[in-house]
Amino acid sequence: MACIWVYVDHFKGTALPASYEAIAAAKTLGGKVTALVFGQGVDALAQTAFHYGADEVLLGDDASLADYRAEAYASLLSKLAKEQQPDAVLFPTSIRGREIAAMAAIDLDTGVLVDVTEISKDGDNFAATHPIYAGKLLSKVTVSAKPALITLRGRAFGKPVADASRSGTVTKVAAAVADGDLPTKVVDYATVEGRVSLGDAGVIVSGGRGVANNPALTPPAEITDEKEKEIWRAQQGFIMLGELAQTLGGAVGASRAAVDAGYIPYANQVGQTGKVVSPDLYIALGISGAIQHLAGMRTSKVIVAINKDPDAPIFKLARFGVVGDLYEIVPALTKALKERLGK
Amino acid sequence: MKIAVFVKQVPDSAAKLSVDNGNVNWGDAPLVINPWDEYAVEAALQLAEKHNGEVAAISLGGEDAKEALKHALAMGAGSATLISDPALANADAAAAAKVFAAAVQKLGGVDLAIFGKQAIDSDTGLAPAMTARVLGWPALSMVAAIPSLEAGSIKVERAIEEGRQVVESKLPAVLSIVKDFAEPRYPSFMGIRKASKAEVPVWSLGDLGISAPESKVSWTEITAPAAREVSNEMVTGANADEIAAKLADLIIAEGVL
Numbered sequence: 001m002a003c004i005w006v007y008v009d010h011f012k013g014t015a016l017p018a019s020y021e022a023i024a025a026a027k028t029l030g031g032k033v034t035a036l037v038f039g040q041g042v043d044a045l046a047q048t049a050f051h052y053g054a055d056e057v058l059l060g061d062d063a064s065l066a067d068y069r070a071e072a073y074a075s076l077l078s079k080l081a082k083e084q085q086p087d088a089v090l091f092p093t094s095i096r097g098r099e100i101a102a103m104a105a106i107d108l109d110t111g112v113l114v115d116v117t118e119i120s121k122d123g124d125n126f127a128a129t130h131p132i133y134a135g136k137l138l139s140k141v142t143v144s145a146k147p148a149l150i151t152l153r154g155r156a157f158g159k160p161v162a163d164a165s166r167s168g169t170v171t172k173v174a175a176a177v178a179d180g181d182l183p184t185k186v187v188d189y190a191t192v193e194g195r196v197s198l199g200d201a202g203v204i205v206s207g208g209r210g211v212a213n214n215p216a217l218t219p220p221a222e223i224t225d226e227k228e229k230e231i232w233r234a235q236q237g238f239i240m241l242g243e244l245a246q247t248l249g250g251a252v253g254a255s256r257a258a259v260d261a262g263y264i265p266y267a268n269q270v271g272q273t274g275k276v277v278s279p280d281l282y283i284a285l286g287i288s289g290a291i292q293h294l295a296g297m298r299t300s301k302v303i304v305a306i307n308k309d310p311d312a313p314i315f316k317l318a319r320f321g322v323v324g325d326l327y328e329i330v331p332a333l334t335k336a337l338k339e340r341l342g343k
Numbered sequence: 344m345k346i347a348v349f350v351k352q353v354p355d356s357a358a359k360l361s362v363d364n365g366n367v368n369w370g371d372a373p374l375v376i377n378p379w380d381e382y383a384v385e386a387a388l389q390l391a392e393k394h395n396g397e398v399a400a401i402s403l404g405g406e407d408a409k410e411a412l413k414h415a416l417a418m419g420a421g422s423a424t425l426i427s428d429p430a431l432a433n434a435d436a437a438a439a440a441k442v443f444a445a446a447v448q449k450l451g452g453v454d455l456a457i458f459g460k461q462a463i464d465s466d467t468g469l470a471p472a473m474t475a476r477v478l479g480w481p482a483l484s485m486v487a488a489i490p491s492l493e494a495g496s497i498k499v500e501r502a503i504e505e506g507r508q509v510v511e512s513k514l515p516a517v518l519s520i521v522k523d524f525a526e527p528r529y530p531s532f533m534g535i536r537k538a539s540k541a542e543v544p545v546w547s548l549g550d551l552g553i554s555a556p557e558s559k560v561s562w563t564e565i566t567a568p569a570a571r572e573v574s575n576e577m578v579t580g581a582n583a584d585e586i587a588a589k590l591a592d593l594i595i596a597e598g599v600l
Contacts (some may be wrong), residue, residue, distance in 0.1 A: 009504045068508075070472060070482050095485055095503050101471035103482070105437050112436065112560030114467045131568070132466050136360045137367060140564040183481040184512040187498070191506035199504070203600070248600060259522075266522040268501060272356045272463055273378050273522070280599035292356045298571060302597045304590070320593055321577045322586055332587030340591055341600065 001119070002031030005058075005089040005147070007077065008049055009097050011068070013042050017200050018092030020052040022152050024160035025091050028055045029121055034058060034086065038073050040066035046170045051162040062175035067186035068096055074103030075176040081108055086147045088126055093151040094199075110145035115155040125151060134272035134295035152209045154199045155278050196251035198270065203250025203281045204300070206270055207326075208293075209257040210286015210307060211237040215327055234263035237327070241285060244334045247343060253297075255287045271296035285326045289314030295316065306330070344396030344492075347447055348387040348420065348457045349474075350380040352411040353405055353464040362567050376411040376498045379390035379459030379520075381418075381527035386489070386520045387457050388419045388528070397421045401446050403431065403439055409543045416538035417530030423541065437483075438556035440473030441546035445551040447478060449454075455497075458519045462486060468519075477494060483516055486525035 004026040026033045035049035035210045037061040042126055046057040056114050058080060064072050077100055081089065089104070091097035095116040101112045109251065116128035126148040132139045143149070198204060214233035223229055238252065245252045253270040270277055272292040283299035287293060289305075297303070298317060305318035315321045322329055337343075354360070358372030376384075387398045400415035400423040402408040426442055434442070442594035447453050456478070461468030475482035486500040488508075501508045502521050530538070548555055579591065580586035594600065 011503075016504075020399065028541065070484070071519075074476070076571035098468055099472045099482060101437070101485055102469040103476040105469075105559075106440065106473050106476035109559075110437075112467070112469055114436075114469060127563070130466070132565075133354075133464055134356075134466065135361055135568065136358075137362060138566050138568050139562050140566075141560055141562055143560050145559040178495060183516075184483070184510050186508060186510055188509035189506060190500075190509070195506075196502045236539075258447075269522075281594065281597075290357070291359065302594070302599050303573075304594065315575065317571065317573060318575060319573060319597070321575060322579075322590060323577065324583070328583040329587055329590075332583045334589055335592070336584075336587045337600075340595055 001027060003034065003086045004029055004031055005034045005081070005086045006054065007036045007089060007091040007100060008045055009094050010039065010042065010045055013039065013045065015048065016092050016094055016154070018094065018152065018154035020048070020160045021154065022092055023049060023052045023054055024088045025119060025157040029088070029119070031087070032056070036060070036077060036080070038051055038065045038076060041084060045206045047167070050166045050168045051164050052160050053166070054168060056168050057170045058173050059170050060175060064175045064177060064179040064182060068185065069182055069184050070096070070099040070103060071184065072175065072177055072182055074100045074107065075171070078104045078107035079176040080173060081147055087252070088148040088150060089177055091149070091151045093163050094154050097151050101151050105149050108147065110149060111143040112145060112149040112151065113141050113143055113182045114151050116150055117153050119150060128279070131276070134278055134292070135278050136295050146208045157181065196255055198251050198268070198275045198277050201251035201277070201279050203248040204253045204270070204277055204279045205241050205245040205248070205250055205283045205285065206253035206255065206297070207238055207253035207258055207285050207288060208287030209261065210326055211241070211258060211263060212261065213286070213327070233260050234258070234261070238264050240330055244283070244330055247334055247341070248281070249340055250279070250281070255290070255293050280308060284314050284318070285330060287314055288312040289317065298322050344391060344393040344455070345450070345453045346387045346396055346398045346435045346455045346457060347385050347441060347450055347453050348398055348400050348415065350384065350402050350411045350415050350468070351377040351462045352408040353377045353403065355464055356463055361519050362565055365565055373486070374407055374464055376414040377459055377462045379461060379463065380411070381459070382520045382522055382524050383457045383459040384415045384420060385527040386486070386518070386524050388407065390455065390492060394489050399424065399450055401426065401443070401597065403427070403442060410531050413538040413541065414530065416541050417534040418528055419534060423543050425543050426474060426551070427545050428555070430548055433558055433561070434556070435558035435560035436467050436469035437473055438558045440470055440477050441514055441553065441556040442548070443470065443474040443552065444477035444552045447474070447547065448553055456480070456515070456517045458517070458553055460521050461521045471517050471519035478517065481512045481516045483510060484519040485521050486518050487521050563574060
């Protein structure tokens with residue numbers, strides 16, 4: 001019987017939704033599913049892993065695992081895998097998931113299939129699809145060694161259903177490296193409150209260069225530089241986009257042009273040199289649709305585009321398009337959606 | 344301070360790609376230095392300028408890859424070396440990482456090995472952490488800022504999904520750099536002239552003193568994604584409120600909220 005492990009990725013005890021998608025994906029491959037939960041004081045995550053289908057949990061609870069550090073987490077995973085020989089280990093394609101898989105691949109002399117959108121068993125081996133060139137092409141990949149380390153793209157494997165009545169056995173495992181022997185130390189965090197991760201967002205409201213055309217606003221007197229005035233107006237525009245995103249429980253994205261112009265941080269960039277996303281709803285505002293941007297969002301389920309230019313390439317991908325001024329349509333759309341959603 | 348920076352030659356991000364018999368074509372689009380590697384080169388140069396260091400650019404690939412190296416030289420890197428060996432034609436990320444680690448060892452005395460966060464062609468992003476692991480060095484990925492660097496230690500700010508993680512680490516270390524770090528400088532006129540004349544030495548696996556690392560990942564097929572079937576619908580109306588009302592109804596009818 002196949003034995004598949006799933007690394008439950010979390011930040012300070014809050015699991016990434018893709019962790020549970022990975023458990024559900026593991027279930028479809030057949031066999032026993034073991035969830036790996038590493039951290040300190042994260043017992044609750046073990047219970048949630050059972051709800052989503054894990055048969056057992058290996059819980060690493062130690063001071064050396066309190067803050068995420070790649071070396072500590074990878075060493076523990078590698079040690080456990082050497083002892084117990086799982087057939088595959090699945091991870092969400094998060095920064096942490098990618099790092100741990102990369103390091104464990106070296107420790108275990110195996111390969112990693114990264115950011116896959118499909119997965120299947122091909123005899124004894126695992127086969128997967130990895131979108132490359134930001135999804136412009138699809139690559140079929142296999143790994144010939146065990147365990148197969150595979151990171152799964154968030155939202156590519158469907159939403160899992162929780163069953164709160166499920167439970168299982170939690171086995172505590174000791175850390176592989178003592179706190180003092182690690183080469184790194186986490187000294188601080190600066191978290192962004194209330195931010196929705198683009199990769200997990202079901203709705204993304206994205207702005208492009210068009211957001212700079214904010215008609216009504218007068219920047220404060222202390223801003224005299226023309227470029228600074230433009231940035232200020234665009235930033236006010238992104239606040240308006242944020243209200244629409246908030247109404248829909250979504251995240252704010254941006255095109256590379258908007259990021260490069262300094263309107264919004266790089267963390268919000270969607271596209272080939274930003275984040276590749278596939279939300280249920282993607283609202284593109286003032287984005288013309290450069291090929292690099294389209295590559296990053298083309299798998300969104302429903303795309304809505306509002307742009308002044310009727311020839312903007314974004315309209316070719318859009319389910320619904322509006323040729324018009326985003327500064328007129330967006331406030332009205334936010335209001336209309338609020339009414340309909342009872343907010 | 345000795346810094347190795349790894350660069351890759353990739354098709355321009357505006358390339359329209361197609362597949363013909365499993366071969367990827369990118370039309371007339373030029374090959375360019377991987378955009379994320381420009382941030383890595385910028386970081387390497389800034390650190391070298393501040394800490395009296397030297398920057399060695401390294402690339403793995405065919406003759407084409409010399410162009411990425413020349414871009415790094417034109418930006419200001421002190422030296423450039425191409426690693427090229429027919430035995431590495433189908434190297435997976437782990438095999439490449441073993442080659443990168445051997446190159447770092449051959450350079451000798453390297454304090455920092457710097458990568459871009461990933462390459463825009465293969466999109467794996469595995470090289471930095473894998474290379475670090477082969478070397479037995481800490482991996483500091485997604486570095487957005489370096490508040491301090493001293494002999495034997497570094498403090499970095501990592502741009503993680505949830506915000507910023509500030510980490511102190513021992514050196515030597517492997518870094519990957521993200522866009523927040525700084526806008527990459529343009530190659531100067533003098534830099535371009537220097538780079539165009541530069542001889543780029545080529546190292547084979549034999550020069551690195553290793554045999555070809557075994558690849559565990561294989562690519563069985565490359566295909567183009569299915570064309571997206573979209574039924575476009577343009578929404579019009581007498582005014583913004585009317586358009587917004589129609590659009591809101593249509594979005595809700597799609598059942599995605």
